[in-house]
Amino acid sequence: MTETIIIEHPAPRVALVTLNRPKALNALNLQTMRELTLALTELDRSGDVGAIVLTGSDRAFVAGADIKEMAPRTFSEMHAEDWFAGWDALTRVRTPLIAAVAGHALGGGCELAMMCDLLLAADTARFGQPEITLGVIPGMGGSQRLTRAIGKAKAMDLILTGRTIPADEAERSGLVSRLIPAADLRSEAIAVATKIASMSHIAAVTAKEAVNRAFETGLTEGVLFERRVFHALFATHDQKEGMAAFTEKRPPEFRHA
């Protein structure tokens, strides 16, 4: 039983995980981290889910790490417990993860959204890394992922001034995959997830792995990795089926395995 998240299955092979701490604008405390990382890990391993949507409320995707929980802690405690290291579990989720963001996505909220593979934003969304206004810096990967997503100029601007940006600026900057009217965010996110989940699962998982490799390696190694996993897909049922379906002018029936 989870208290800070709600897990639903709104369409076949699609999971919808909604952050649910409305009184704290979905601020991420330790309980949320444990529940969310466990839920996503289990959905990932279930074999029944082809895409996962992660969303919050209309007012806030996530307003940051829980400041009240963090405030009294000492350096030794933060260091000994390796605070925030638990979030690395999200990077081991192989199923495509879609962040559907409305309202505030600040600090840890922006960082959580950036750990997802696609970032869909309602026109009400606002992004930022305001940690500097609290006397700290991003601690869940923001200085690295934001810089890779939008470049040094904008990342420095947001991280050094704490300024937040609206969804359209985030979309122009390359942080956001698609900008969507707020009223349609949930249904659009489920539609995108349904589309991805209808693809060959092994191809989708492999595609995600290949794109992510671009952030970890040089071009020659990355292209070689891509070619090797491309070759490997020719050992799958889904490759035979996908290409046969094209030639026979019919929809493919992927086995998702």
Ligand code: HXC
């Ligand atoms: C704990 C939070 C919170 C947070 C909001 N709340 N954000 N509690 N941690 N990150 C709580 C408020 O205290 C308040 O509780 C309730 O949620 C509603 O918030 P309000 O401030 O009353 O709402 P509003 O006036 O609409 O302002 C919304 C807001 C503001 C602009 C998002 O709440 C805000 O600035 N929040 C903090 C944003 C932030 O700095 N995030 C980064 C955190 S550090 P009560 O009980 O008073 O009603 C981080 C990085 C971690 O994420 C890595 C560094 C260590």
